Ligand SMILES: O=C(O)CCC(=O)C(=O)O
């Protein structure tokens with residue numbers, strides 16, 4: 003990744019900013035509750051953060067710190083290997099999970115390398131994104147490491163806790179959304195953003211919205227994640243908070259909530275001095291789930307704003323654009339707007 007390869011260059015309007023305005027920080031929410039009134043307060047903070055930002059951070063989240071440190075160590079060891087070694091567990095159009103260093107976001111290459119692994123190994127998925135094709139297949143993990151499995155299970159617990167709090171914040175019962183995750187496609191990504199000689203031209207991950215329900219992200223102390231502020235479209239840095247998790251809502255929650263909450267655009271800036279690591283857990287429904295605005299949240303005045311769609315097909319469609327440069331934009335939730 004040494005030379006200035008034009009494949010990495012962002013269009014001028016999407017290049018990272020060199021100067022940031024002083025901005026109000028993304029809310030930090032303390033999840034440790036000891037009473038019903040504490041829970042109510044947390045639910046209200048989460049609801050407000052979901053409406054205002056689509057992003058928040060959580061502390062006292064219950065994921066053991068030593069496990070997080072262990073997976074960070076394993077991740078660094080993995081990326082320290084030669085490209086030849088890493089390519090032994092490469093993912094491609096047939097193998098959905100594994101290593102890759104050539105992913106694209108919106109047809110521009112990202113300055114990053116990734117390693118993906120499933121929470122549930124194996125996981126059932128549609129064989130293709132074509133709606134007529136009913137064939138299913140299984141996704142499986144490569145390079146299984148015990149610590150990866152343990153970490154994913156702990157973050158899954160946090161994801162359910164957040165799902166329940168979000169559900170309450172929408173005025174629903176705590177477990178209203180849980181059944182959609184019975185055979186979930188959730189996976190963890192180990193992101194490495196190497197130092198970049200032209201950080202003013204490239205991005206670690208180009209602007210995008212996460213397609214799933216929720217993302218539970220651990221970042222190191224380098225910084226680089228930027229969120230598009232809903233009020234004015236400014237890019238705001240998410241300053242690292244030690245041991246916190248960053249939570250953002252994905253397209254599925256936007257649709258379920260019928261736009262009460264939105265999946266907000268974000269991107270990752272890189273830098274020329276230090277590499278950065280981050281670990282998102284993408285909390286994704288089961289492949290057969292039909293995503294549509296929840297019946298409880300629509301009525302005659304507030305009619306459904308989205309057509310229903312099949313989650314597995316949506317995911318398969320997104321995956322198919324990760325490596326190939328397409329002549330068209332890849333699938334976006336706005337394509338399902340009524
Ligand atoms: O590395 C980060 O901070 C965010 C990564 C991200 O947005 C993603 O992988 O979807």
Ligand SMILES: [Fe+2]
Pocket residue numbers: 210211212217268
């Ligand atoms: Fe993302």
